[in-house]
Amino acid sequence: MMKNIFRFTSISQSAKAEIIYIVTILAIWVVMAILVNPIGDFPLNDDWAFGKAVQSVVEKGDFQLSGWGAMNLFSQVWWGALFCLPFGFSFTALRFSTLTLGLIGVLTTYGLLREASSSQKVAVFGALLVATNPIYFALSNTFMSDIPFFAFANLAILFLIHGLKRDSITAIVIGIIIACVSLLIRQLGMVIFLAFGFTYIFKKGIRIKTIIQGFLPTLLGLFLQIAYQKWLELTGRLPSSFGSQINTIIKNLVEGDIGITIKHFIWMTNVALVYLGLFIFPFIFLVLAVRLKKVSVRQNKLIFFAASAIFITLIGILILKHRLMPLSENILTQFGIGPLTLRDIFLDLNHLFALKIFWAFITVIGVVGAVVLILYFFFAVRQFFLDFQHFELAQAWLTIFVIFTIFLYFLPLGIGTFYDRYLIWLIPLSMMFISASTKNISNGKISSTAIYFALLMLLFSGIFTIGATHDYLSWNRVRWQALNNLMQKYQILPSYIDGGFEFNGWYLYNSKYQRSPDKSSWWVDRDDYIISFGSQNGYEEVKRYSFSKWLPVGPENILVLHKINQ
Numbered sequence: 001m002m003k004n005i006f007r008f009t010s011i012s013q014s015a016k017a018e019i020i021y022i023v024t025i026l027a028i029w030v031v032m033a034i035l036v037n038p039i040g041d042f043p044l045n046d047d048w049a050f051g052k053a054v055q056s057v058v059e060k061g062d063f064q065l066s067g068w069g070a071m072n073l074f075s076q077v078w079w080g081a082l083f084c085l086p087f088g089f090s091f092t093a094l095r096f097s098t099l100t101l102g103l104i105g106v107l108t109t110y111g112l113l114r115e116a117s118s119s120q121k122v123a124v125f126g127a128l129l130v131a132t133n134p135i136y137f138a139l140s141n142t143f144m145s146d147i148p149f150f151a152f153a154n155l156a157i158l159f160l161i162h163g164l165k166r167d168s169i170t171a172i173v174i175g176i177i178i179a180c181v182s183l184l185i186r187q188l189g190m191v192i193f194l195a196f197g198f199t200y201i202f203k204k205g206i207r208i209k210t211i212i213q214g215f216l217p218t219l220l221g222l223f224l225q226i227a228y229q230k231w232l233e234l235t236g237r238l239p240s241s242f243g244s245q246i247n248t249i250i251k252n253l254v255e256g257d258i259g260i261t262i263k264h265f266i267w268m269t270n271v272a273l274v275y276l277g278l279f280i281f282p283f284i285f286l287v288l289a290v291r292l293k294k295v296s297v298r299q300n301k302l303i304f305f306a307a308s309a310i311f312i313t314l315i316g317i318l319i320l321k322h323r324l325m326p327l328s329e330n331i332l333t334q335f336g337i338g339p340l341t342l343r344d345i346f347l348d349l350n351h352l353f354a355l356k357i358f359w360a361f362i363t364v365i366g367v368v369g370a371v372v373l374i375l376y377f378f379f380a381v382r383q384f385f386l387d388f389q390h391f392e393l394a395q396a397w398l399t400i401f402v403i404f405t406i407f408l409y410f411l412p413l414g415i416g417t418f419y420d421r422y423l424i425w426l427i428p429l430s431m432m433f434i435s436a437s438t439k440n441i442s443n444g445k446i447s448s449t450a451i452y453f454a455l456l457m458l459l460f461s462g463i464f465t466i467g468a469t470h471d472y473l474s475w476n477r478v479r480w481q482a483l484n485n486l487m488q489k490y491q492i493l494p495s496y497i498d499g500g501f502e503f504n505g506w507y508l509y510n511s512k513y514q515r516s517p518d519k520s521s522w523w524v525d526r527d528d529y530i531i532s533f534g535s536q537n538g539y540e541e542v543k544r545y546s547f548s549k550w551l552p553v554g555p556e557n558i559l560v561l562h563k564i565n566q
Helices: 001-035 047-060 072-084 091-115 120-130 135-138 146-166 167-184 187-204 210-232 242-252 258-279 281-292 297-320 343-346 356-389 396-415 426-436 448-489 501-508
Strands: 529-532 539-547 557-563
Touching: 001 091, 001 120, 001 242, 001 343, 001 448, 047 091, 047 120, 047 501, 072 146, 072 297, 091 120, 091 135, 091 146, 120 135, 120 281, 120 426, 120 448, 135 146, 135 448, 146 187, 146 396, 167 187, 167 210, 187 210, 210 281, 242 396, 258 281, 258 297, 258 356, 258 396, 281 356, 281 426, 281 448, 297 356, 343 356, 343 501, 356 426, 448 501, 448 529, 448 539, 448 557, 501 539
Parallel strands: none
Antiparallel strands: 529 557, 539 557
């Protein structure tokens, strides 16, 4: 009787702690959103194209994708439309729809780390590491497809792991349904079905029955993708650039030089490792402190020599290519958060100042993190074979699931088009991989020094992320103020303005546009007026707008320039 009472008390305390941690994550997320001020009816990056699809649904009741979109986007468009219902279409409403999914993505990261045997505190730390990641949080303040895919993919994997762990058919079915939702955002959602199939067979054994059961969801995913694409085609809704990234991958494999493709893949793998090493470095630091306590002195020496060799190799590749972080600029730029989508930045960066010493330091941290990630892979392989010999495969399937998901997701990215934002989904998966391959991580005692240092890094990440995202939203808000003044106050037509990528896309996008060498490549008709960060030859400044900024680097003003001798 007393044993049952103690057990009940223990469960209650654990549940209470769980609630406190979740509320803490929620509160931090809300405070971060308030600080950066996500309000503003203007598009960011590619989301002008996705916004057009939502606008079509909200105002016309017709699902119609923009020609610029290469992804499925179906689920995301309807999710955004749901948030537009109360007050009508606006990019502010779309931004709040993504912030909601961003929070779900952070909370599901917590759940995934708990499933991977992390303690509550380690799982909270991992979740906050995602929340304060500059790429993740910046994208959460847009209507880009990265965060919606992240949230639904994470949620699907959480249910699938829960179902596999507890043999729950209900949880697996829910996971497959949510995986379908993620697939209808991005075609890469197919990797969830494939990874589940391989894992199911590994866990249940290779038999005809388990092969059919494991890969039946994959057939469902394939059918859904083919049916959706056929529906778009038959109804005249298929965008001109739909599936262009997949076509690039196929072209590189079939028609491209295999040697160049391999070199490209190796370089992209190196880039991805450095990014992931940087993003999860504080988490690695915490977990490694537990791991090394279980390693002998002789093993420590071997690890040191192996780590040194890998470090020298990775740094050597970067030196040969004369590269520092950010290695694949899109969201994370040397000036903070981007992209800086104005004409002058793409033509001339001389009027902006970058802290190269800072980025050199960040690059070294990323390489160190990449080294540890590679070592953890070897740890996991070694542990797998040890467990296999002792027939202790109870948790090995979880590691297999994570490895398959990472590999299947990154493979097309390494061959085709690559942006830094594509890596954010690998952050929780990499932390899961580390947790699953570190035995007794939930019981391992971490020194107070390691905890304080990791929290300090998390705090620094949060400060940079909030400041950079604030500045990104701030200059875009002022940019659109300048553009609206030109159009409304001075009656300048959009076709006479090069307002940057988002403005030109929203007002002037044309799939048949022919580029001109004397203009930016963003559907410019006449560039009588240009919105710019700095002065340009052949133009005079007619108006200057300053904007609030928190970081000491990057642009400081928005200029309205008019072509001379018009």
